[in-house]
Amino acid sequence: MSKSPRHFILFRDIPLLYGRVPKVANSSIKTTLCKLLSNRPDGGIKTTADRFWRENTHGETQLVTPQQARRLRSSHFSFSFVRNPFDRLVAAYNNKILEIEDVPMPMKTMGLHHGMAFDHFIEIVCKSDPELMDNHVRPQAEMLLCANKLVPKFVGRMEHMNDHWRRLRRRMKLEGLPTLGAIPQKNVRREGRSDIRVLFHSAALIDRVIERYEEDFKHFYGDYSVDALLDGHQLNKLPPLQRGVVKAKKRQRTKQNA
Template sequence: MSKSPRHFILFRDIPLLYGRVPKVANSSIKATLCKLLNQKPTGGIKTTSDRFWRENTNGETQLVTPQQARRLRGSHFSFSFVRNPFDRIVAAYNNKILEIDDVPLPMKKMGLHHGMAFDQFIEIVCKADPELIDNHVRPQADMLLAGNKLVPKFVGRMEHMTDHWRRLRCRMKLEGLPTLGAIPQKNVRREGRSDIRVLFHSIALIDMVIERYQQDLNRFYGDYSIDTLLDGQPLNKLPPLQRGVAKAKKRQRAQVNA
């Protein structure tokens, strides 16, 4: 639980970067990525923590900033997943404010506390200093962009995880990378999404989130209306955001013909 600006996991032995976004199947994706490690991790630190990827993989991984990750775009494949901003912030509220007795320290420093009302939570999060905001409620665009440029070459949506994870596996194969296994379901705490509309009971709350998470809405969910996102119903399936597919196919053909 941190406000670290190092949002990307960089692998040493394979040209791969993962832009980790808390509350977007992050624990499940990290569990799958562990299978790409050559050596058994040291210590008993959970794979969900930043410290694990920074200190406990025998030097096989490190955490880097979006700016550092973007400088590797010519040599590395990078991917991430995003989530409906309204759904993500409700998930963070349920998990970090209601379910656990002691909120993470970065959230405490923001002025958040256990059991607080959702309205107050939203007001504090949406008015917080960007430098102090905890990554569980930080806008996804802030973690995945560098200089207003999207860093990952593949961005899937959590709402279409089954299809987009399959497409990611195909893309990684095209890039000549190790194939990822099926993604496990970890830390699944909510049934349905009807609570989004219930919690966002006023225009004022909705407007605050739209203002704070404008880039998330525009870049990743611009094809959906605000009402659709608030309803919490299954979203019409769209393909993941991808760049560099043609170049990857060209490289693959060149290798086959070599």
């Protein structure tokens, strides 16, 4: 429930960075990444917590900012996943406002409270000071971009998780990195996505989100119409966003020919 600006998990012994985005299969991805640790982590703290990756991995990981992550782009492979902004906001509302009676402190600081109406939730989120925003509702572009440049070399979409996760595993193999296993399903709470259209019942609500999350729509969902994103049905499958594939293939050929 953090508002920390350190959005990337950096591995010490593997040239790997993960741009963690809350409410985007973050718990499942972190569970899988734990298998890359050499030493058994200290107990007592869930792997979903930032503190775990900062203090409980015997120094094998640390949290860094997008600026720090970008400076490592020539030596490290970085990846992340994103989610339809409308869907992500509904997920955050259901989980943090309706399901949990004691709303996380960063959300309380924003002015959010348990059981509040969705319209009021969106109003407060969209006018909040970026410095105070809880990361569960922070625009994904603010976590994954630096100087308007996308930091991760691979960005998959949660809507196509199975396919994009397989592609990520192939890309990591191409990069000479340890292969990740299948991704488990963690914290799955909703059946279907029909509630998106129900909650976003007015043009005013929709326009407010489009304005506040403009960079998310532009960088990650520009190929989809607003109606398609609001309908909540399975989106037409597109490939993940990738950079550096040609260079990775060239490096692999060089190693094989050495």
